[in-house]
Amino acid sequence: MHDAKPAPDRALGCHALVWLREGRGHLLHGPDRQLHVVRAPAMLWLFPGVLHGYRPATRWRQAWTLFSGPATAALTSLGHLDPSQPVRRYGDPRPIDRAFTRLLRVSTQHNAVQLTGALYDLIGQAGTSSGDGVAARLAELACTPMSIQDYASELGLTVNELRDAVRRTTGSTPHELVLSTRLSSAKVLLAEEDLSVAAVARRVGYDDPAYFSRLFAARVGMSPVAFRRSGSISGPISSL
Numbered sequence: 001m002h003d004a005k006p007a008p009d010r011a012l013g014c015h016a017l018v019w020l021r022e023g024r025g026h027l028l029h030g031p032d033r034q035l036h037v038v039r040a041p042a043m044l045w046l047f048p049g050v051l052h053g054y055r056p057a058t059r060w061r062q063a064w065t066l067f068s069g070p071a072t073a074a075l076t077s078l079g080h081l082d083p084s085q086p087v088r089r090y091g092d093p094r095p096i097d098r099a100f101t102r103l104l105r106v107s108t109q110h111n112a113v114q115l116t117g118a119l120y121d122l123i124g125q126a127g128t129s130s131g132d133g134v135a136a137r138l139a140e141l142a143c144t145p146m147s148i149q150d151y152a153s154e155l156g157l158t159v160n161e162l163r164d165a166v167r168r169t170t171g172s173t174p175h176e177l178v179l180s181t182r183l184s185s186a187k188v189l190l191a192e193e194d195l196s197v198a199a200v201a202r203r204v205g206y207d208d209p210a211y212f213s214r215l216f217a218a219r220v221g222m223s224p225v226a227f228r229r230s231g232s233i234s235g236p237i238s239s240l
Contacts (some may be wrong), residue, residue, distance in 0.1 A: 009053030014068035015081065016045035017099055017126060022095065023047045025062035026188060028053045035188060036086060037139040037181050041093035043126045047083050053205075055188065063100050068118055080127040087171060088126070088137045099125045134165035135200055138174060142181035144206040146176050183208075190228045197224045 009028065024039040029052050038044065038054065040061075046052055048068070048118035054060075075081045090096060099122040106118040146154070151174060151176055152162040166174045182204040189200045217223045222230070 009051055011049050011051045012046055012066070014048055014066050015072055015227065016044075016046040016064060016066050017122065018054075018062050018064045019096060019126075020044065020060065020062050021097070022039070023056055023058045023062075025054060025056040025058070025060060026184065027087055028055070030083075032138075033086065035143075035185050037136075037184060038087055039089065039097070039141075041090045042136075043088050043090070043096065043124075045081065045083075045086050045088065047081070047086075052082065052086070057184070065100075065103060065119065065122070075123065080123055085133070085136075087136055088133055096122070096127045127187055134162065135169040135177060138166060139164070139181045142178040143185055143203065143205045145207070148178075151178070179215075179219070186212075186216060186224070187220075187227065190224055200224065 016150075020038060020040045020042045022040050024037075027036040027038050027044055028034070029036055030050060033051070044052075072081060099118070103115075103118040103122050105116045109115075127234060134157070138151055141151055141154060148162070149159055152159045155162060157165070162174050166172060166177055170177060172180075186200050186204045189195055189203055190197075193200075195203070197213060198209035201207070201209040204212075206212035213224055216227070220227060226231065
């Protein structure tokens with residue numbers, strides 16, 4: 001495991017798996033710099049040529065591996081490598097911990113067959129252990145203004161199924177997850193982008209900037225303008 005270190009946003013020339021065992025923050029992914037909430041335990045799936053950067057909001061402990069080759073096409077066709085899901089969360093981190101430990105051990109033995117097998121085991125565990133991923137998918141939709149009923153419908157669930165899935169993964173409610181995701185995204189935009197408060201409000205799902213400002217102040221303890229002046233998003237900005 002390693003702490004994340006500051007670096008500019010970039011695109012890799014190969015695939016990468018970044019296993020976040022401790023910490024939380026955001027991943028910026030793709031040409032539109034879409035913001036994804038990241039909360040351990042989680043895997044970041046990074047793809048060749050795709051711009052990305054990640055911003056820890058707390059201590060960020062990670063392990064990572066890079067890989068490439070013709071087999072990646074088969075893995076993509078099987079759905080294991082899906083650029084539309086760059087962040088996947090896990091209820092039980094132990095299978096991925098074991099797979100990463102094995103990969104790291106085998107990598108010192110210079111045995112290509114064992115190394116390939118360990119890598120496939122890791123990819124397989126990461127692709128099948130993530131559960132339904134409902135909370136992560138809800139977080140990705142959070143800045144689109146919809147009702148909880150609409151979010152549930154978008155995810156193909158009933159409201160009760162959505163509530164149960166989010167509670168199992170996060171211990172929270174869908175409403176609270178949406179709210180915290182929007183406010184976290186607003187903090188990043190206020191700190192890093194030259195946007196008006198009204199524009200930030202719209203970006204995170206609020207058409208009424210006055211309501212957004214009141215909500216932000218009540219939850220964060222200062223107004224959006226004061227937060228911007230403070231010059232902090234409560235964590236270092238880092239990138240892989």
